[in-house]
Amino acid sequence: MANFGYNVLFEELGEGGFQVMVPALPSLITYGRTLVEAREMARDAITCHVRGLIKDGEEIPDDPFLSASPIQEELQEEMLIAV
Secondary structure, eight states, rough: OEEEOOOOOEEOTTTTEEEEEEEEETEEEEESHHHHHHHHHHHHHHHHHHHHHHHOOOOOOTTTTOOSSOEEEEEEEEEEOOO
C-alpha cells in the first residue's frame, strides 16, 4: 500500500458550498455543496489525480506543508492519504 499525504484547503463560498484546493497539486480544484460532500470530492479528486500520475509514469509530488502527524483517512485498500 502506498502512502501519500496532502494538505487540503476548504473555502466556504458566499453563494454556498465549499471550494476545495490542494496546494501541492495546483491543478486540483473541486467543489462540494456541503463540507461532507466537499471532503468526499477531495478524496475522489486526489485519488484520481495520483492514479493518473502513476499511470503516466510521472513523479508524485510531496506536500512540503504537510504536518508531522496528519489525520489519516483510508480511501481504498491501495492508497492512504492525509487530509
